Amino acid sequence: MSQILGNLSILWQAPVFNLSLLIDGLMIGAVFALSAYGLALVWGVMNVKNLAQGDFVMIGGYIAWVMSLNGIHPLFGVPVAFVALWGFGWVIYVLIIRRVIDQDLFTSLLATFGLAIVIEQVLNILFTSDTQTADAGFDSFLLFDGLVTIPQVKLIGFILAAILALAVILFMKNSRMGQAIRATAQDERAARVMGIDTDKVYAFTFSLNAAICGAAGALISMIWVIQPFFGITYSIRAFVVVTAAGFGNLPGVIAAGLGMGVIEQFGGFILGAEFQQAIVVGLLLLVLIVRQVQQARLRQVVQ
Amino acid sequence: MVFTKKLVFSSVAAAALLAAPAAFAACETLTLGSAISLTGKYSTNGHHAKNGYEFAVKKINDAGGVKIGDKCYNLAVKYYDDESTPARGAQLAERLINQDKIQLMLGPYSSGLTKAIAPVTEKYKIPMVEAEGASRSLFNKGYKYLFAVLSTSEQYLASSISLAAEVAKKAGKKPGEIKVAMAFENDPFSLDVRAGVVDDIKKFGMKIVIDDKLPRDLSDMTPTLTKVKALKPDLLVVSGHSKGAATAARQIGEQNVKVPMVAITHCEAANVTGKFGKTVEGFLCPTQWAETLTYKDDLFGSASNYDKEFKGAFPSYADKLVPYQTAQASAAVYVFKHAIEQAGTLDKEKVRDALTKVNMKTFYGDIKFSEAGNNIAKPMVLRQIQGGKYNVVAPSAFASHELQWPRK
Numbered sequence: 001m002s003q004i005l006g007n008l009s010i011l012w013q014a015p016v017f018n019l020s021l022l023i024d025g026l027m028i029g030a031v032f033a034l035s036a037y038g039l040a041l042v043w044g045v046m047n048v049k050n051l052a053q054g055d056f057v058m059i060g061g062y063i064a065w066v067m068s069l070n071g072i073h074p075l076f077g078v079p080v081a082f083v084a085l086w087g088f089g090w091v092i093y094v095l096i097i098r099r100v101i102d103q104d105l106f107t108s109l110l111a112t113f114g115l116a117i118v119i120e121q122v123l124n125i126l127f128t129s130d131t132q133t134a135d136a137g138f139d140s141f142l143l144f145d146g147l148v149t150i151p152q153v154k155l156i157g158f159i160l161a162a163i164l165a166l167a168v169i170l171f172m173k174n175s176r177m178g179q180a181i182r183a184t185a186q187d188e189r190a191a192r193v194m195g196i197d198t199d200k201v202y203a204f205t206f207s208l209n210a211a212i213c214g215a216a217g218a219l220i221s222m223i224w225v226i227q228p229f230f231g232i233t234y235s236i237r238a239f240v241v242v243t244a245a246g247f248g249n250l251p252g253v254i255a256a257g258l259g260m261g262v263i264e265q266f267g268g269f270i271l272g273a274e275f276q277q278a279i280v281v282g283l284l285l286l287v288l289i290v291r292q293v294q295q296a297r298l299r300q301v302v303q
Numbered sequence: 304m305v306f307t308k309k310l311v312f313s314s315v316a317a318a319a320l321l322a323a324p325a326a327f328a329a330c331e332t333l334t335l336g337s338a339i340s341l342t343g344k345y346s347t348n349g350h351h352a353k354n355g356y357e358f359a360v361k362k363i364n365d366a367g368g369v370k371i372g373d374k375c376y377n378l379a380v381k382y383y384d385d386e387s388t389p390a391r392g393a394q395l396a397e398r399l400i401n402q403d404k405i406q407l408m409l410g411p412y413s414s415g416l417t418k419a420i421a422p423v424t425e426k427y428k429i430p431m432v433e434a435e436g437a438s439r440s441l442f443n444k445g446y447k448y449l450f451a452v453l454s455t456s457e458q459y460l461a462s463s464i465s466l467a468a469e470v471a472k473k474a475g476k477k478p479g480e481i482k483v484a485m486a487f488e489n490d491p492f493s494l495d496v497r498a499g500v501v502d503d504i505k506k507f508g509m510k511i512v513i514d515d516k517l518p519r520d521l522s523d524m525t526p527t528l529t530k531v532k533a534l535k536p537d538l539l540v541v542s543g544h545s546k547g548a549a550t551a552a553r554q555i556g557e558q559n560v561k562v563p564m565v566a567i568t569h570c571e572a573a574n575v576t577g578k579f580g581k582t583v584e585g586f587l588c589p590t591q592w593a594e595t596l597t598y599k600d601d602l603f604g605s606a607s608n609y610d611k612e613f614k615g616a617f618p619s620y621a622d623k624l625v626p627y628q629t630a631q632a633s634a635a636v637y638v639f640k641h642a643i644e645q646a647g648t649l650d651k652e653k654v655r656d657a658l659t660k661v662n663m664k665t666f667y668g669d670i671k672f673s674e675a676g677n678n679i680a681k682p683m684v685l686r687q688i689q690g691g692k693y694n695v696v697a698p699s700a701f702a703s704h705e706l707q708w709p710r711k
Contacts (some may be wrong), residue, residue: 128346
């Protein structure tokens with residue numbers, strides 16, 4: 001308890017640390033938001049809860065890592081992973097997802113869970129279980145006498161994440177395919193009646209999701225560490241973010257991702273790192289309770 | 304009963320002889336058993352351990368095998384892949400004992416697997432010498448057939464605390480004025496390491512200013528390091544497997560954190576010198592064993608000789624450090640050879656009794672088991688990263704280099 005108060009007083013007496021935590025949180029949240037964003041698409045459009053989400057992220061990470069081993073700067077891993085995972089996502093859709101999409105919830109959960117295990121083990125066989133990290137060779141910007149540091153690689157990650165998210169939002173709003181995706185999400189049958197090839201829409205959505213995850217993974221390999229079995233972290237976070245924001249709400253997903261990053265940082269600072277995740281999950285619970293109450297009120301009105 | 308035991312041994316020996324004819328026809332074969340992680344998340348270290356076992360078996364057989372009276376036995380090891388899962392490890396231990404009739408066991412990789420297998424070997428009263436399970440929870444269960452050649456996990460970073468006290472005294476400070484920041488992963492191994500550190504901190508009356516437990520599945524410690532920047536501790540200790548080491552090394556650099564003394568575990572496993580060479584200069588890294596230590600024995604020679612010969616036998620290690628996981632695995636086989644020869648029989652109870660009396664010097668360090676089965680004769684050594692190299696700086700009896708303090 002005294003440590004918690006002590007930590008609070010640090011934030012009070014040296015406000016510069018608030019800024020430091022805020023910046024770190026936003027930069028971290030941006031990466032979480034990316035993989036959550038993909039999940040929101042797949043969940044919303046296809047009603048498939050993809051448990052292999054984090055493992056797509058890891059594949060992207062390994063692509064960037066392998067490139068850095070071969071003397072190519074891992075930043076180029078971002079577009080390469082995007083394209084490679086696009087192809088991978090399409091193959092997975094044709095082989096597996098297409099067959100489970102009309103089935104009930106548990107079939108798609110089981111199928112993607114199995115997929116997650118296969119990906120983990122294949123990565124493990126290919127790259128061993130060592131923790132890896134791609135060195136981007138960047139420095140940090142030092143502000144306020146070095147009290148606030150902005151690692152350049154995180155800043156670049158943040159900017160790339162923002163560009164990618166913006167591009168996807170614009171694409172969904174303006175392009176023909178984007179319209180088709182939104183139409184399919186609203187009512188699959190009606191969309192089909194209107195001449196939309198929903199199978200193509202699903203394949204596209206799933207590939208796009210895999211591609212976004214791949215790009216996120218490439219960033220993660222430069223910012224943190226990758227390991228064949230670390231994917232689950234990103235799966236869980238993506239689920240938390242999407243559940244909190246609601247999957248029909250893409251800007252909401254991004255806001256929730258960023259918010260989660262910031263809250264984690266402050267929670268970790270004040271209460272200790274061990275509460276970092278408890279805070280996130282606790283917050284999710286709060287959001288769900290509030291929603292429940294709101295909806296109960298709505299239901300009464302309808303009655 | 305004695306008769307069946309003999310029957311078991313001779314049948315195992317006969318089967319093995321049929322499988323490997325001619326080469327060592329003069330000696331019978333004695334097969335040890337081990338469930339080891341060849342696939343799954345521990346596979347890298349599982350292979351390191353297996354290679355250590357294999358190398359020791361080869362050295363022992365080349366030197367004439369295990370001698371009992373005028374008979375000799377060539378060693379062999381029967382391996383099963385436990386897939387890095389404790390439940391599978393326990394099953395395979397049963398299988399080794401019941402189906403393959405193994406009477407002497409070598410340990411698996413990791414504390415978790417050892418914890419799963421020890422109750423099985425205990426049930427069948429099969430002596431197990433293990434080299435890769437350091438958790439102290441293995442040694443407070445009253446196991447009678449479990450012997451570990453390595454130092455237990457609470458010793459890993461404890462020596463960094465006494466080193467900090469030593470340095471403080473030299474600088475004219477009282478140990479009680481030293482502020483320590485701790486960040487440990489929230490898993491049994493790292494919390495064991497933490498327990499040892501906390502004990503020593505209390506002993507010196509130092510002050511703990513940060514005591515964070517890093518979540519297992521997250522590779523981020525920026526909030527902890529932000530606190531470190533605010534509170535300016537004299538010593539920062541971090542432990543969280545290779546993920547923790549890599550994360551700490553990367554983020555200490557990124558966040559421009561300046562602490563005069565930093566001690567972390569798993570430096571080698573995370574290859575921090577290769578990946579974050581600039582940042583990790585001056586870091587202290589504990590190790591079970593280093594090839595620069597002055598230990599030696601008759602079979603393997605000196606520690607550096609072990610290093611050289613092992614690299615000769617396994618060329619894939621030629622351009623990296625031989626991990627201590629390998630060295631201690633070899634030491635475990637060597638301990639078995641010694642104990643069997645002391646017992647003068649293959650009887651498992653007698654071998655077990657001989658193990659309790661082991662007091663030997665090896666290339667890996669001195670080995671003498673406590674009542675609980677852990678090795679109490681070998682200290683952990685601390686190495687400091689100096690100019691990209693790991694140099695032993697503590698304890699002073701083995702130090703090859705001076706401690707550089709404060710680190711830049």
